Amino acid sequence: MTTVDAVQRGSTWSGVQRWARRDEVRRAACLVALMVTIAVITGPDGSQNSPYSGLRGSLLSRHAIPFYVLAVILAATSLAGGRWTTAATAPVRALRQRTTGIVIPKPVKLVALALLAVLVLYYPTTLAPFWQTVLVDQMGIYVLLAVGLNVVVGFAGLLDLGYIAFFAIGAYTTAYFTDKLPVHPPFTLNPFFVFPIAVGAALLAGVILGGPTLRLRGDYLAIVTLGFGEIVRITAVNSDAITNGPQGAFGIPHFSAFGYHWTLDSLPYYYLLLVVVALVVFFFRRLDDSRVGRAWAAIREDEVAAAATGIPTLKFKLMAFAIGASTSGFAGVIYASKVGFINPDNFPLLLSILVLTMVIFGGMGSIYGVILGAAVLGWLPNYLRDYVPAQDRFIYFGALLIVMMIFRPQGLLPSRRRSRELRLSELGIGGADGTGPIPGSTQ
Amino acid sequence: MSAAVLEVSDLTLRFGGLTSLDKVSLRHERGEVLAVIGPNGAGKTSLFNCLTGVYTPQEGTVTFHPDGGTDTAVLGRKPFQVNKLGIARTFQNIRLFNALTAVENVKIGIESHQKTGPIGAMLRLPRTRREERASDDEAFRLLEFVGLKARANQVAASLPYGDQRRLEIARALGTKPQLLCLDEPAAGTNPAEKRQLETLIRDISETGVSVLLIEHDMKLVMSVAANVVVLNFGQVIAAGTPQQIQRDPKVVEAYLGGGESDDAATTPPAKKVPPRKTSLKKPED
Numbered sequence: 001m002t003t004v005d006a007v008q009r010g011s012t013w014s015g016v017q018r019w020a021r022r023d024e025v026r027r028a029a030c031l032v033a034l035m036v037t038i039a040v041i042t043g044p045d046g047s048q049n050s051p052y053s054g055l056r057g058s059l060l061s062r063h064a065i066p067f068y069v070l071a072v073i074l075a076a077t078s079l080a081g082g083r084w085t086t087a088a089t090a091p092v093r094a095l096r097q098r099t100t101g102i103v104i105p106k107p108v109k110l111v112a113l114a115l116l117a118v119l120v121l122y123y124p125t126t127l128a129p130f131w132q133t134v135l136v137d138q139m140g141i142y143v144l145l146a147v148g149l150n151v152v153v154g155f156a157g158l159l160d161l162g163y164i165a166f167f168a169i170g171a172y173t174t175a176y177f178t179d180k181l182p183v184h185p186p187f188t189l190n191p192f193f194v195f196p197i198a199v200g201a202a203l204l205a206g207v208i209l210g211g212p213t214l215r216l217r218g219d220y221l222a223i224v225t226l227g228f229g230e231i232v233r234i235t236a237v238n239s240d241a242i243t244n245g246p247q248g249a250f251g252i253p254h255f256s257a258f259g260y261h262w263t264l265d266s267l268p269y270y271y272l273l274l275v276v277v278a279l280v281v282f283f284f285r286r287l288d289d290s291r292v293g294r295a296w297a298a299i300r301e302d303e304v305a306a307a308a309t310g311i312p313t314l315k316f317k318l319m320a321f322a323i324g325a326s327t328s329g330f331a332g333v334i335y336a337s338k339v340g341f342i343n344p345d346n347f348p349l350l351l352s353i354l355v356l357t358m359v360i361f362g363g364m365g366s367i368y369g370v371i372l373g374a375a376v377l378g379w380l381p382n383y384l385r386d387y388v389p390a391q392d393r394f395i396y397f398g399a400l401l402i403v404m405m406i407f408r409p410q411g412l413l414p415s416r417r418r419s420r421e422l423r424l425s426e427l428g429i430g431g432a433d434g435t436g437p438i439p440g441s442t443q
Numbered sequence: 444m445s446a447a448v449l450e451v452s453d454l455t456l457r458f459g460g461l462t463s464l465d466k467v468s469l470r471h472e473r474g475e476v477l478a479v480i481g482p483n484g485a486g487k488t489s490l491f492n493c494l495t496g497v498y499t500p501q502e503g504t505v506t507f508h509p510d511g512g513t514d515t516a517v518l519g520r521k522p523f524q525v526n527k528l529g530i531a532r533t534f535q536n537i538r539l540f541n542a543l544t545a546v547e548n549v550k551i552g553i554e555s556h557q558k559t560g561p562i563g564a565m566l567r568l569p570r571t572r573r574e575e576r577a578s579d580d581e582a583f584r585l586l587e588f589v590g591l592k593a594r595a596n597q598v599a600a601s602l603p604y605g606d607q608r609r610l611e612i613a614r615a616l617g618t619k620p621q622l623l624c625l626d627e628p629a630a631g632t633n634p635a636e637k638r639q640l641e642t643l644i645r646d647i648s649e650t651g652v653s654v655l656l657i658e659h660d661m662k663l664v665m666s667v668a669a670n671v672v673v674l675n676f677g678q679v680i681a682a683g684t685p686q687q688i689q690r691d692p693k694v695v696e697a698y699l700g701g702g703e704s705d706d707a708a709t710t711p712p713a714k715k716v717p718p719r720k721t722s723l724k725k726p727e728d
C-alpha cells in the first residue's frame with residue numbers, strides 16, 4: 001500500500017500530497033478558486049493597452065476583500081466539516097439514527113404555522129407591484145412546476161429534461177381554447193375552464209412520450225426528454241398556420257370564474273396559486289406516503305429488485321411522468337392567462353434545466369424543500385437586480401449553486417430517504433442519481 | 444401422489460460462445476425444499492434468472508403449476524409478471540431498497556398485490572385505507588416471522604448481513620409466493636445466523652411454500668433439502684436425495700476436480716479440510 005509506505009518513510013512531501021488528496025481539502029481549494037474567479041469576473045475589465053489591469057483591479061483592490069473573506073470562511077468550514085465526518089463509519093452511524101424525525105412540540109408547531117400563515121397571506125399585500133409580479137411570475141409558477149417535477153425526479157428518480165414542453169402544451173391549449181391561435185376551437189372558453197382540457201392534453205402528451213421512452217435508463221431518458229422539449233418548441237416556432245409561429249398568441253384573457261374577474265393585478269393570481277399549490281402539496285404528500293410512493297422509491301433505489309418484487313415498473317414510471325406532466329400543463333394555463341401572451345421563446349430548454357435546478361437545490365423528493373428551492377432561486381436574480389450589474393447577476397446565481405452542492409448536496413430541506421440514499425452512495429452502496437444500479441448486474 | 448410446482452425441461456442459455464445452462468431439466472415437488480448446488484460458475488444464478496424472467500433462454504420450457512390454477516408457461520414473462528404468478532426470489536448479492544426502512548421494504552412486496560392507484564392514494568379512499576392497514580399488519584407479521592420485528596424501523600442498509608438476508612426473504616414472502624427461490628441465502632452469514640436461517644427455511648416450508656434453494660453450505664442443504672440437483676458447467680450431473688448425492692462419484696468429482704470451486708467467503712473452513720468428499724459427507728460445523 002503506497003500510503004502505508006509513505007507513513008513509514010515519513011516523507012513530508014508525500015504527507016502534503018496525502019493531505020491535498022483529502023476530500024475536504026479539495027473542496028476548500030474549489031471554494032477558494034470559485035471566489036477568486038468571481039472576484040475577477042465581477043471586477044473591472046482589462047483594456048487593450050494594459051491587459052492585466054483587469055486582473056490587478058479585481059484581485060488587488062478593495063473590491064476583492066469580501067470575496068477573500070468569504071473564501072476563507074468557506075474553506076475553513078469545509079476543512080472543519082471534514083474533520084468531523086471523515087471517519088469512514090460516520091455515514092453509517094448517521095444511518096442508524098432513529099428514522100422517525102425529531103418530534104416538535106405542538107404549541108411550537110402552531111405558532112410556527114400561524115407565523116407562516118401571516119407571512120404567505122398578509123405579507124404579499126405590503127409589497128410593491130414589482131415584487132408582487134415577481135412573486136407570481138418568477139416564484140409561484142415555478143413553485144408549482146418544481147412540485148410537479150419533484151414527482152418525476154424526486155419520487156420516481158426519472159431525469160426529465162423536457163419538462164417545460166408540458167408547460168408549453170398547457171399554455172398553447174389555453175391560447176387555442178380562448179381563440180387566440182390561427183386555428184379556431186369548436187367553442188371558446190375562459191382560461192379558467194381550460195384547466196381540465198389542458199391537464200388532459202399534457203397528461204396525454206406525457207403518456208405518449210413516456211410509453212416508449214421510459215424503458216430507457218438514466219442518461220438515455222434525459223437525452224430523449226431533452227429532445228422532446230426541443231421538438232415541442234421548434235414545432236411551435238415552425239407551425240405558423242397552427243401556433244402562429246414565432247409571434248405566438250396575444251391577448252389571452254384573464255381568468256374569470258364564479259363572478260370573479262382576475263385582472264392585471266398580480267395579487268389575485270398569487271392567491272389562486274397559493275390555493276393550487278396547497279392542494280397539490282396536500283395530494284402529493286399523500287401520494288408519497290402511499291403504495292404508489294413506496295413503489296416509486298423502490299424503482300428509484302433498485303429497478304431490478306423492484307420488478308422482482310412484483311412492481312410493474314413501466315406502469316409506475318409512466319404514472320409519475322404523467323402526474324408531473326399534468327402539473328406542468330396546469331401551470332401553463334395560469335401562466336398564459338396571467339401574462340396574456342405566449343410565444344415559443346417562453347419555453348426554452350434552459351427553463352427545464354432551471355426547474356430541475358430548483359428541485360435539486362431545494363432537496364429532491366422533499367415537497368417543502370423544492371417549494372423553498374423554487375422560491376429562493378426565483379427570488380434571487382430579482383433581488384440581485386438592485387445590487388449587482390445585470391451582466392454579473394448569474395455568476396452569483398451559479399456560485400450559490402456550486403457552494404450549495406459542495407456543502408449541502410442533499411438540498412435545502414432534504415427528504416429523509418433521499419439524504420440516506422446520498423450517504424449510502426458515498427459509501428458505494430446503491431446509486432442516488434436516479435440511474436439505479438449498473439445495468440445488467442443481476443445476481 | 445405428489446404434484447410438481449415447477450417443471451423445467453431442456454433449458455439452454457447461451458451468452459455468445461459460453462453455454463451457461465445446457466439442457467437443464469428439473470422437477471420441483473410441491474411443498475418441498477429443493478436445493479440446487481454446484482461449483483461457482485456452474486449456472487445456478489443463471490437458472491434463477493431464467494426462472495424469474497430476467498434472462499431469456501434460447502431453448503427449453505419452464506412450467507409453473509399454481510395451486511388450484513392452470514399450468515402456466517413462465518418463459519417470456521417479465522420479472523414482475525413472474526412474481527405475480529407466484530414465484531418470488533432473493534438475490535445472491537442482496538438487493539434491498541437500502542435507504543428505506545425494514546418495514547417499508549416488506550410493505551413494498553405486500554403492496555405489489557394491492558390495487559390502490561394514484562387517485563385512490565391522493566383522495567385516501569376507504570379501500571386505500573383498508574389496504575394500508577392490511578399492509579401494515581402483514582408487514583409486521585412477516586417481520587416477526589423472520590425475527591426482525593424489533594428492527595422494523597431501521598434503515599435496511601444499516602442492518603447486519605444476516606438480518607439483511609432475512610429481510611430480503613420477508614420482502615419476497617410479502618408477495619405471497621407459492622414458490623420461493625433463494626440464491627445463496629447463507630453466503631456471508633456467521634454460524635449463528637446460519638442456524639437461524641435453517642429454522643426459517645423450515646418454517647417457510649411448513650407454511651406450504653415450496654422453496655428452491657441455491658446453497659454452498661452443505662450442512663444447511665443436508666438439513667433442509669428433500670432433494671438436491673447438482674449443476675456443473677451448466678449441466679445437471681446428478682439429482683436425488685441428499686444422501687444419494689453425497690455418494691454420487693460424479694458429484695464428488697465435480698467438487699474435487701473443480702479445484703477452486705467455491706469462493707472462500709461462502710465456505711471458509713472447507714479449504715482446511717483436504718478431501719472435499721468428507722466435507723460433503725460430514726459437513727463442517
Ligand SMILES: Nc1ncnc2c1ncn2[C@@H]1O[C@H](COP(=O)(O)OP(=O)(O)O)[C@@H](O)[C@H]1O
Pocket residue numbers: 440458461463481482483484485486487488489490
Ligand atoms: N449476463 C451474463 N453475461 C455473460 N455471461 C454470464 C452472464 N451471467 C452469467 N454468465 C456466465 O454464466 C456462467 C454461470 O454463471 P452463474 O449462473 O452466475 O453461476 P453460479 O451462480 O452457479 O455461480 C458463468 O460462466 C458466468 O460468467
Ligand SMILES: [Mg+2]
Pocket residue numbers: 487488489535
Ligand atoms: Mg450464483
